[in-house]
Amino acid sequence: MLAVSVLAAVRGGDEVRRVRESNVLHEKSKGKTREGADDKMTSGDVLSNRKMFYLLKTAFPNVQINTEEHVDASDQEIILWDHKIPEDILKEIATPKEVPAESVTVWIDPLDATQEYTEDLRKYVTTMVCVAVNGKPVLGVIHKPFSEYTAWAMVDGGSNVKARTYYNEKTPRIVVSRSHSGMVKQVALQTFGNQTTIIPAGGAGYKVLALLDVPDKSQEKADLYIHVTYIKKWDICAGNAILKALGGHMTTLSGEEISYTGSDGIEGGLLASIRMNHQALVRKLPDLEKTGHK
Numbered sequence: 285m286l287a288v289s290v291l292a293a294v295r296g297g298d299e300v301r302r303v304r305e306s307n308v309l310h311e312k313s314k315g316k317t318r319e320g321a322d323d324k325m326t327s328g329d330v331l332s333n334r335k336m337f338y339l340l341k342t343a344f345p346n347v348q349i350n351t352e353e354h355v356d357a358s359d360q361e362i363i364l365w366d367h368k369i370p371e372d373i374l375k376e377i378a379t380p381k382e383v384p385a386e387s388v389t390v391w392i393d394p395l396d397a398t399q400e401y402t403e404d405l406r407k408y409v410t411t412m413v414c415v416a417v418n419g420k421p422v423l424g425v426i427h428k429p430f431s432e433y434t435a436w437a438m439v440d441g442g443s444n445v446k447a448r449t450y451y452n453e454k455t456p457r458i459v460v461s462r463s464h465s466g467m468v469k470q471v472a473l474q475t476f477g478n479q480t481t482i483i484p485a486g487g488a489g490y491k492v493l494a495l496l497d498v499p500d501k502s503q504e505k506a507d508l509y510i511h512v513t514y515i516k517k518w519d520i521c522a523g524n525a526i527l528k529a530l531g532g533h534m535t536t537l538s539g540e541e542i543s544y545t546g547s548d549g550i551e552g553g554l555l556a557s558i559r560m561n562h563q564a565l566v567r568k569l570p571d572l573e574k575t576g577h578k
């Protein structure tokens with residue numbers, strides 16, 4: 285499943301790159317977010333979604349797959365998997381685990397940072413696949429199509445990415461949304477003081493990678509990732525799985541674990557950290573309901 289997830293992220297990424305390079309994006313709005321921003325979609329999102337969905341669906345017909353973009357019921361594409369498992373995965377994952385198909389939920393984000401994609405800010409764009417078992421994130425893949433970099437990890441399995449050696453817990457550099465920010469800057473400065481550096485960036489995948497030891501030159505580094513507005517599970521599940529596999533945490537702002545079954549969205553904001561006392565960070569954050577910062 286990890287091998288198929290990596291392949292799906294890479295193949296989806298090929299579509300994302302091809303559409304961007306053609307300069308014909310067919311940009312549309314799917315509607316508005318709760319905060320009134322355009323919820324955008326392009327041919328890059330749709331074509332990537334189709335490739336990623338059918339690769340996973342053909343290889344694993346019995347698992348629930350939740351994708352950001354709509355898949356037409358009349359479209360019965362079959363995309364075969366060649367059953368090749370890359371060497372690095374074989375080397376890292378010594379003991380595969382079997383789970384019943386009914387316990388699995390797959391979350392596909394065919395193009396994270398669509399807003400930035402339309403602005404041609406390529407470094408923020410990722411494709412992501414996440415596999416949850418009984419709602420718990422287990423496998424995560426984040427792929428950067430314009431750098432051809434892929435990070436993957438499996439909880440209690442292995443990974444091709446690791447944490448950095450140092451994180452600044454006192455005055456952290458905090459990566460936040462540049463296009464769905466809400467009151468995140470105020471919350472961050474109120475919690476950690478005015479010395480704290482805020483790094484606005486696109487994409488939830490990009491922001492999780494900012495916390496890790498990623499060789500890609502276009503990747504900024506941060507110590508924490510905070511989000512305060514509504515967000516969808518395909519945006520965050522892969523990052524959550526990778527952080528968890530590496531000993532980090534992604535929770536709501538009040539420290540609750542996120543369950544990756546059922547509804548598509550989460551209301552309680554996000555706090556992502558690694559090699560820090562996550563619960564102590566949660567205690568430091570203001571209660572957003574009370575302060576009206578939600």
Ligand SMILES: Nc1ncnc2c1ncn2[C@@H]1O[C@H](COP(=O)(O)O)[C@@H](OP(=O)(O)O)[C@H]1O
Pocket residue numbers: 317318319352393395396397398399460461462463464465485486487488513514515516519
């Ligand atoms: N308030 C909100 N409502 C809906 N989607 C949101 C959101 N805040 C963030 N997202 C989605 O989460 C992803 C990361 O957001 P950001 O770049 O602002 O940090 C983007 O996904 P997509 O690009 O896949 O749509 C964005 O659309």
Ligand SMILES: [Mg+2]
Pocket residue numbers: 329352393394395396397398
């Ligand atoms: Mg998307």
